[in-house]
Amino acid sequence: MDSDSSSSYVYDSWCFGYLSGVISFCNITREGFNAAAKVSFLLTSTGWNWPSSWAHKYRLLASIEKLDRSQIDQVFQKLTDGSLGVFSSRNAWESLHPKASxxxxxxxxxxxxxxxxxxxxxxxxxxxxx
Known part of the structure; x- marks a missing residue:
């Protein structure tokens, strides 16, 4: 299942925070969207399908890049040596409990x-x- 077909565009965090923090629920429902809609509803093959009134009113939406469906989302964490690594329980444990001599x-x-x-x-x- 694609992450954009299971992610809520209202309740999931975007690069700037939650969409409901930028656009009120009144404006969301006025454009015919509901809170249960998924990101895939707003995403077309050519780009984002924002309502035209939002594009002028909320300039922040124009700065959101189109999702690249060929890439898989990954969770990273900062390791004890300062580098980024793919999240794992072992790395989390070792960063919280450093090895004693x-x-x-x-x-x-x-x-x-x-x-x-x-x-x-x-x-x-x-x-x-x-």
Missing amino acids: SVSWFSVVWFGHNIPDHAFTAWLLIGEKL
Whole structure:
């Protein structure tokens, strides 16, 4: 399914925000549009199908580029090194929880057959966090 056939032109965010923030619902319904209409209703093969009264009244609409249907929408996120990467849960987790450095006394506290409560308390004591 194309994103423009499932996206609401009133309730989904555009490059400038929500269309309802620029054009009142009164003006939207006056032109024969309803709030449930999709972006594909406004988009033709030649460009946007804005009502002529909107084109003169709302100059912002003329600056919106036609959608390129050959490109797929992707969500990007800023990675810890400052570059942009494709969104993933792993990248989000790593940006929120940076890796800590390894400690030399790891095997003293965490070993087979340890008591987890004691190991955790020892970890806090050795790391001076208690």
